[in-house]
Amino acid sequence: MAATAYDPLAGKRLPDSPEFDVFLYGTVFLDIVFTGLHALPDAGTEVMADGMGSCPGGIANLAIATSRLGLRTSLAAGFGDDDYADFCWRTLAEQESIDLSCSRRFAEWHSPVTVSLAASGDRTMVTHSHAPPMAATEMIGHPPRSRAVIVDLDETEPLRRGEQASWAELARTDGALVFADVGWDASGNWPASLLDQLELAHAFMPNAGEAMAYTRTETPRDALYELADRVPLAVVTNGRHGAMAIDSSTGEEAEVPALRVDALDATGAGDVFGAGIVLGTLAGWPLPHRLAFAGACSALAVQQFGGSLAAPGWGDIADWWHAVRDGMNSCAYRESLLRRYGFLDELIPVFPVGAVRRAAATIARAADVGDF
Secondary structure (H helix, E strand, O other): OOOOOOOHHHOOOOOOOOOOOEEEEOEEEEEEEEEEOOOOOOOOOOOOEEEEEEEEEEEHHHHHHHHHOOOOOEOEEEOOOOHHHHHHHHHHHHOOEEEEEEEEOOOOOOOOOEEEEEEEOEEEEEEOOOOOOOOHHHHHOOOOEEEEEEEEEOOOOOOOOOOOOHHHHHHHHOOOEEEEEEEOOOOOOHHHHHHHHHHHHHHHHOHHHHHHHHHOOOOHHHHHHHOOOOOOOOEEHHHHHHHHEEOOOOOOOEOOOOOOOOOOOOHHHHHHEEEEEEEEHHHHHHHHHHHHHHHHHHHHHHOOOOHHHHHHHHHHHHHHHHHHHHHHOOOHHHHHHHHHHHOOOHOOOOOOOOOOOOOOOOOOOOHHHOOO
């Protein structure tokens, strides 16, 4: 993060503070996004796209989301030696100010690629990828000190490894809070045993469908209560219904509705939400503020196309809040937003100096995915 960038954790930085706020591991994809399609192509036909952009995706969506919010971010990932990898590495390191000192380049390993086609309010994706050449803990070794790590629960690389500590265990021993998420189980098995890994975690942030499936419950709230028995901070997101959470470490329970927005592309929205929860937790905000802030970040993201291209920075957040506070017509909905987000006046009463904005990371000369 550039020295002049807005730093929401400036007041908490001490000489002995960890070097990084967030440490991450995962797979980086090159995402190529086509938008403005009137319909998906039939077999043997060609259609024209009105917009196109390219950017790092996969775990890069989360790394970029945390970095744009002012969190000093370090990412461990495998990169190939092709031009796709060169582009993703350069974008992450130079444009997004993400530390890649724990990442590695692998000769003759093809970079993972996803092509996303957005049409009729939905998206279709085609992905080509190979397994990473090296396991996470082997590649990372002992991770750098950080305030938090964000992990995906995974049966193939569990957080606890028995005799040999995993990188996440090492980070936790060094004082990092472990924020866990989980992906959709395409097999439909939803093994409840996966949740046993949460004994290492401070927070768990699934969506409602995932939470109910893993806990064998029938409502998002019942799932939340089940998860709150496992982790100090349980968060369940529920799409257009907003999000709910319980933080036993502070004794808070909260539920916040979603913002009214026209969603164009939900790619990476969960990553942006998670980044907001991590920032609010590290900053020590009350739970309702954390949920509201994360929801606003996610709502700003889904109004744009393109995963990491859409992740908002503090400049985008300031624009939205000042428009609500100073430019929105008076109505009950605006009054609700003013009550819910009034805490932002303490953070961004004026436009913050050095505030980061969304960036157009694209191999082409210009990304125009946001125009449609």
